[in-house]
Amino acid sequence: MNIKIQNLTKRYGEQKAVDDISFEVKTGEILGFLGPNGAGKTTTMKLITNFLEVQEGDIIINGKSVKGHADTLKRHIGYLPEHNPLYTDMAVLDYLAFCAALQQVPKNTIPNKVREMVRLCGLDREKHKRINELSKGYRQRVGLAQAMIHDPEILILDEPTTGLDPNQIVEIRELIRQLGRQKTVILSTHILPEVEATCDRILIINKGKIVADGTSATLRKQAQGKEVLRVQIEDGENETVYDALQNVYTTELIDIVDTAKNVFEIQSVADMSSKREIFKLCAEKGWVLTEMTALETKLEDIFRDLTLN
Amino acid sequence: MNPIWTITKRELASFFDSLIAYILLIIFLGFCGIFTWLTGSDIFLMGQASLQGFFNIAIWVLLFFVPALTMRMVAEEKKSGTIELLLTKAVTDRQLVIGKFLACLLLVIIALLFTLPYYISVSMLGNIDHGATWCGYLGLTLMGAAYIAIGLFASSITDNQIVAFLLAITFGVVFMVVLGFVGNSLPGFIGETLSYLDFRGHFGSMARGVIDTKDVVYFLSVTALGLLLTEVIIGRLRT
Incomplete structure (x- = not known):
């Protein structure tokens, strides 16, 4: 199911939590929603899941507007809210069965569905416990299980890996990636490596507006089109090497990282690569090139660039 | 399965x-x-041989019993955030309210069923007016329903259970005492209208064995209005 968001705006009094955003997510796509606290991620998710009513703009799911079709569309959406609210007085199995029944899963298939979710989310040992006896990580799994129990075409996950230990994070990411092949997934997170590991596409939102949209590779390119190389050259005098590098026509900026070991960071002129020229230079001068690494702009830097203004 | 029954x-x-x-x-x-x-x-x-005494007590006990049932119904969901879970599932606001209402009503009916031994005992002591007794039970159920709707409304306007409890009792006292009292001391149309809204007048005639459509419609209207207001308040969470 495709989700199309058109000029969506949400006001809380005077303040705009979401400010005229538009984007589209297609089936089989995992969209990572990034942004600082209060950027409007959760509000957007609440609007898509129809917890909040759309007042300005529109959300079209599978060709139907959420205005007027909310009650039929909700059945196709699985939602894990931000703080993962649960009926803590219920046992895991009862709770999952309750959620399945609410999402109109046919009664005779509910036990199978519950069993499947318990297996998928690794809840087998905890399934008879009450939810208030579970640790945070297991509660998060229960939250994920309730979101997926009716096999929804759309999954909206608000910070799905908070509270999980590193092993669980890897498992959940893997699970989301698997599910994402047939479903439309939107997930929000603060953890940047997570987006890179899980998502096909990244949307960065700040102060209610979209500031970047694309794969992590295209975002990198957008943020900094210039190549940065880390180079170590042995057998040369530091200053001579520095001067020689500066004379290479493809280089723009040279930083000395380590004088003793002759380590430099070289930024190339836009749309040019200095790799071949540096290699040629070393060969010419008889220097030994012991390291040449292309440095990638970190997603953290892109994020900071786009959201700190 | 019907979502109303799932929630109930x-x-x-x-x-x-x-x-x-x-x-x-x-x-x-x-x-x-x-x-x-x-x-x-x-x-x-x-x-x-009459249960009149029991009925007169029960309406007061229900005044406290029902708010204790309804106080957590919506307030707790709001406080813990589970309301977000419910409202994003394939359930309409109305189904949610009716589901919760039915759960409370069933518990009130269970409580009333446990008093049937009173009926049996008294009927063995003397010549009980069966019609009047069943009418009284019907009156209690209807009044319980009205209390529940008022309690659910009170629970929906706050996220604090104690506030919901106290509000529900206050609303109940208004319907049980204040309206009748003020209505009797005011002359003319206003006085009559307020007295008409008093719970006890409507219940009193039912407990005596008189089923007047007016009384039944009255309790059902209060119930419907309370539930409708609750639905409206829950709907406003979406804005």
Whole structure:
């Protein structure tokens, strides 16, 4: 199911939590929603899941507007809210069965569905416990299980890996990636490596507006089109090497990282690569090139660039 | 399965799992029992095989019993955030409200069923007016329904259970005492209207064995209005 968001705006009094955003997510796509606290991620998710009513703009799911079709569309959406609210007085199995029944899963298939979710989310040992006896990580799994129990075409996950230990994070990411092949997934997170590991596409939102949209590779390119190389050259005098590098026509900026070991960071002129020229230079001068690494702009830097203004 | 019934079942299970149901049933039966059989205007003093005394007590006990049931219904969901879970599932706001209403109503009916031994005992003591007694039970159920709707409304406008409880009792007292009192002391149309809205007048005639459509419609209207307002308040969470 495709989700199309058109000029969506949400006001809380005077303040705009979401400010005229538009984007589209297609089936089989995992969209990572990034942004600082209060950027409007959760509000957007609440609007898509129809917890909040759309007042300005529109959300079209599978060709139907959420205005007027909310009650039929909700059945196709699985939602894990931000703080993962649960009926803590219920046992895991009862709770999952309750959620399945609410999402109109046919009664005779509910036990199978519950069993499947318990297996998928690794809840087998905890399934008879009450939810208030579970640790945070297991509660998060229960939250994920309730979101997926009716096999929804759309999954909206608000910070799905908070509270999980590193092993669980890897498992959940893997699970989301698997599910994402047939479903439309939107997930929000603060953890940047997570987006890179899980998502096909990244949307960065700040102060209610979209500031970047694309794969992590295209975002990198957008943020900094210039190549940065880390180079170590042995057998040369530091200053001579520095001067020689500066004379290479493809280089723009040279930083000395380590004088003793002759380590430099070289930024190339836009749309040019200095790799071949540096290699040629070393060969010419008889220097030994012991390291040449292309440095990638970190997603953290892109994020900071786009959201700190 | 119908979502209304799914919600009703969960709420009922939660009443019984958390012991709330047992405690409230014991309190309800305790108070009704003491004041019907042992002290106050007790049955043996009246010299009549009638449950009138019990009915007069029960309407007051329900005034406290029902708010204790309804106080957590919406307030707790709002506080813990589970309302977000419910409202994003394939359930309409109306189904949610009706589901919760039915759970409370079933518990009130269970409480009333436990008083049937009173009926049986009294009917063995003398010539009881069966019609009047069943009418009284119907009146109690209708009044319970109205209390529940008022309680749900009180619970929906706050996220604090204690506030919801106190508000529900206050609204109940308004319908039980204040309206009648103010209505009687005011002349003309306003006075009559306010007196008409009084719970006790409508219940009184039912407990005497008179089923007047007016009374039934009155209780059903209060119930419907309370539920509708609750639905509206829940809908406003979406804005």
